[in-house]
Amino acid sequence: MTFSYYPGCTLKAKGKDLETYAVKSAEVLGVTMEELEDWQCCGAVYPMAKNEIATKLSSVRALVAARDKGQDLLTLCSACHHVIKRVNNDMANDQNVQLKANNYMALDVPYTGETTVIHYLEMLRDRVGFDNLKKAVVNPLKDMKIAAYYGCLLLRPSKAMSFDDPENPTIMEDFIKAIGATPVVYPYRNECCGGYVAMENNEYATQKCNTICTSATEMGADAIITACPLCMYNLDANTTENNLPVYYFTQLLARALGVEEDAQ
Amino acid sequence: MSHNKETLREIVIETAGVNPRKCMKCGKCSATCPAYDEMEYHPHQFVSMVEAGKIEELMNSKSIWMCLSCFACVERCPRGVEPASFIEAARLALIRQQGKNHLKAEDVPAKLNDKLPGQAIVSAFRKYSK
Amino acid sequence: MQRIGVFVCWCGSNIAGTVDVHKVAEALKSEPGVVIATQYQYMCSEAGQTLIKDAIRDHKLTGIVVCSCSPRMHEATFRKTAAAAGLNPYMVEIANIREQCSWIHKDMEVGTEKAIILGRAAIAKVHLNAPLVAGESPVVKRALVIGGGIAGIQTALDIADAGFPVDIVETKPTIGGKMAQIDKTFPTLDCAACILTPKMVDAAQHDKINIYAYSEVAEVKGFVGNFSVKIKQKARMVDPVKCTGCGLCVEKCPMKKVPNEFNLGMDKRSAIYIPFAQAVPKVATIDPTACLKMKTGKCGLCATVCEAGAIDYTQQDSFIEEKYGAIVVATGYNPINLDQFDEFAYNQSPDVVTSLEFERLTNAAGPTAGTLLRPSDGKHPHTLVFVQCVGSRCDGAEKGKSYCSKICCMYTAKHAMLCREKYPDTEVYVFYIDVRTPGKNFDEFYRRAVEEYGVKYIKGMVGKVAPQADGSLLVQASDLIEGEQLKIKADMVVLAAAIEPDQSARPLATMLTASMDTNDFFTEAHPKLRPVESPTAGVFLSGCCQGPKDIPETVSQASGAAAKVIGLLVKDSLTCNPCVAHSDELMCNGCSACEKVCPYGAITYQDKEFRMPDRTTAIRRVASVNPAVCQGCGACTVACPSGAMDLNGFSNSQIMAEVDAICK
Amino acid sequence: MQVEKKEFKPTIVAFCCNWCSYAGADLSGTNRLNYPANVKIIRVPCSCRVNPMFVLRAFQRGADGVIICGCHPGDCHYTTGNYYARRRMTLLFSMLDFLGIERDRTRLEWVSAAEGAKFAKTMNEFVEAVTKLGENKRLEDLRCKKQ
């Protein structure tokens, strides 16, 4: 199984761990992640305005590159996944965006949203299969009670993301079960961590994260996992009550597959 | 550059790409909004104010910097109205003007810390500046 | 050549004021075929009609043209006049020289000229008229009611009381429908069972009513007055004649872990079951998906204990064929599935319930014997939050229903009020977008909930329900009046889920060729004037299958539908409108274009053998119109490229003759 | 030789459905609302009964304008007839336009039984528009090329 892989800026810097564990684990699972050449930053937020084209072009470039390689485009960071997936929807459905982007980029073959954008978690669920993942686990994390933190970007808007039930998702819980741990369901797993507003207003993020971590703690969790470097930052650095250890889901994946050490 | 009230309203509606008249004023967006308490105008008011043409007020409100773009209002709106799209459109109507950037490059170093991921800086820039 | 008489009416001065009636009569006298043209002050009067009758006899007229007021006014009168004189009533044409001539033109010359042209057009048409005989089709004096809820029961009782036999087909093992699950009814707070169950018994004991419970309509053929219906009786594995409903089998059945659908899965029943104590028919049914004997072959306890020997594990589905003159659809509704609205945590907490579930939780025959207890821990709830419009009024969000479900405002007021009445220690919130209470004593009822019972109505919506570690539900909502975002710690949340037509409705509509709207509600023949009839003749609508309704409205419609059915069944035969389409088989291509545009399903096809001009025979597919079903709109005549399809009374050649006369 | 120019009075054929528009026409009479006498109404059960052949026939026989009136969409006595009529007439009118026939010679209007005033107004407008166009020559001439 080979995918075109879009890492995104943060995964090459502060969010490096998210990637290293992912790549290592993928190897174990027989998945090859071919990093796109010359990818550009996706912009981290999806430009909602109907009249924004330029800010969508870096995503289109990545999508075209994957199409030209005949591969599905694998993402890892929630924000990149959100942006690229939604731009891809626009390229498939919004004639205005489609026309302008194609005109601007002057491609040999116009791009109309042919590429499948798939998140690492979706790849585990739909391509590898959680059952197969379970079989590959050598070090089941039996004693861990893990709260999955989805955040906003993977789930919403569900019409565009079609990732999971936006209000009652199960993919990360199923993942947690597959690596041998116990999932803890709590109501704030899909509520915002404070996002980029933390730049200006740390307290605001703190308030959000405290609610999240308190809820997870009360429900009996002893760790939180996430797929987003910004969520990681807020949950880790901006939480003041009921702090829980926060992991990238890929780190625990690597741990369960017995390659955590190798990745370092 | 300034537009008259009606033009501004049209620009915002066009930028948002959603129809404020679809709103049935149920208030579910405001019920759902995690930033509600930080806002002066709340998501449902964004919709009715856009419809009423009160764009200047929205542009001058701190609410536009408080929206987290978490899409909870978009997801849960029973009418497909997308209040977040109006908030974004009002914000753009402001920062697309000369010198109206909310976040300036020179302010950034002070906000950095060793854990802050690049994603936060890029996101904030995209949301707050043009 | 026709012998045509022309009769020009003065209508006092109404026509004669601006139309020179003498000149009109004179001019029309010279039209081909016209043997007499005359005028009279009031053609519709006794004397005027006598004049026409005499002329028909004296001049051996084969067709008449009356130049008078609108045919909408007196066409029927003059047709009767013609018939009385022995002329086929469809040999009468009216030239409308009052509403469409004398009343709109002031100039005598202009009016007269136009009246002459209109007269000519009518003469041209009558030349091509053919005597039409209204066909008759016999009426089978038996009605079928599909659905045994309150709508179906009421319709059946009314029809049966008028003396006509009625069959009720109900898919569930018992009749009663949703009303049987409801605790109390608004705005009077009568106990639903107290008013429903006597009706169920009446239906069961009525000598004109026959109930096919646990049955489905499998096939419908025929048309108004003469439907032929195949009914599938699903195998109960219990002989309904022998079963006494003693319930011993239910008691002894070892498989007691089946979710009880009557209580919406909130408790368990056994594999052999009687849905509820007042079930009609009170006969046990074996659930083959749960029964150990059916699944493993081992058990058979019920057969052992049944003294009546009613248990029969070998029973098969059986089919009954019956003829009916009329069919009433009363398939009812269901609350929608709430999977797409899990911000309300319906799938995440047992303490988030639908309103129908709440009915069961407050019903004495329900899973908690009528004491309001939280499903999760059986504790008494103190704070309850009701959320209205869950899945209703959604448009543009690709989920839910675009319509208002109509009944939720009132039942929510009822629930909230009863809650406060029975448990004064509770705090009850209702989140609403609008409170809609059009109905007798409805708004008063809602106000009572607020004013007397202290139910806290909050204008706003719930955005999220978060189940907490301590078992409570944190309800995050907006209060639009106060301009606040509220966080209420509740013990239970009750969702007023939108209602939708039962899933059996669509396939049934196909079988009946009855039309439906995009929401799968049956369409009425006319939204204002024929609200209990389907556009398909002989098919009537009762209850929520036509649109959301409360009980009083459902019962009114049920009785309305019954009255329409009775009106049909008292006739021995139906006189058909003879102005219907007919297909010239020699020209028909069998292409189905006409069938596709017919709103009544009046056109069918058959392969027929024809002698060809070259003396060979050929099998051809040709259309035929059922004159009892056709309403004469003519859509088919234009869809037909070969011109094989034509319309009696408005034929292609007749209309073109009128065109020619006008444009001459 | 100088011929005195006579005022042109177009011949107009109006097809009206029995249930709405014909009743609307009656109502405009009942209310004494004027419209030109050149309009002659042909009663049909439903607008869907109007065959494009009838329209063409009228033109061929010398009509200068043809108008079809039916129940408003959603109000058809036969529930769906006017929807078919709408498609058929749209295509027919478009074709006549394509052949170079003046657009204002054809019209379809929804007139309910209560809209007597609308009926009169529609007819007045239509007659005015057709009068402006003058005699209908083109359909007559379509196959006869002037030398």
Add this chain to the structure above:
Amino acid sequence: MQEAMMRRAKELLADGTVNRVLGWQKGEFAYDHTPAVFDSADQLEQFVYDDFTAANLSKYLVKETKQEGKILAFLKPCDTYSLNQLTKEHRVNRDKVYVVGIGCEGKADVEKIKALGIDGILGIKAEGDNFVVETLYGNQTVAKTDVLAERCVVCKSRKLMTYDEILGEDGEVINSNRFDMVEKLENMTADERFAFWQNELSRCIRCNACRNVCPACTCEKCVFDNVNSGIANTAAADSFEEKMFHVIRAFHVAGRCTDCGECSRVCPQGIPLHLLNRKFIKDINELYGEYQAGEDTDSKGPLTNFTYDDCEPSIVHERGVE
């Protein structure tokens, strides 16, 4: 190709799959191949197929499928659209046809060849982008683009819509510019359009060839031949039919016409009749959504269908040029 088709036809006759073969045989000239039914291997020696073979055979199946036994029909992509439409309208019993779909790269228009001054035509062969025309005076090579039939130049599809087997290569649906001419007319003024059509239609001699060849015109009795229809051409006194024939014909096939182009191909006066049909197709596509008659055998045609929010006829005023 011809050999392969003949061989296959013989095989299918021999193994009893079919008892007749619908194909083409030589007409008076080398380029006018006429449809023919063959019922033996011997007869099949007369079978022809080359780049002049243009006739759409589907219409013949209306009659042929009423006969005993199954018939083999060689159908080009165009023809398969017609067959599907006829199947949908129950005019053809599809079960009684064995369709051998044949790939098509476009047919030559003999008039265009003649216009290049080529005479004494004996045959034709495609070679790459050219046709080699055999003549009494030797071979002549002409560019395909110069002599392709008009309908092939704007071919909408080379994909076979229905078949039991394929000889040659199946093609693809083409995003063609077939509406260009219609659009050009739409953009003319009404006067120009009128002049255009008057010029074209005045040449009509009412030979009925267009109707007789049209695979959508399969009425048991055409309204124009039916004395009771009120519009039949009974006497010269009634010029109605003369004037309106083409409009009514186009309307009768609207939503059913597959745009096979046979009407224009057979018109002895060279009237571009297909433009009338294509105008309806274009209108239908634009107003009611893309619809291609003959693409399937069960969808509802646009004129036997509607939506609640269809446009009003006044849209004619809003579009195009006055």
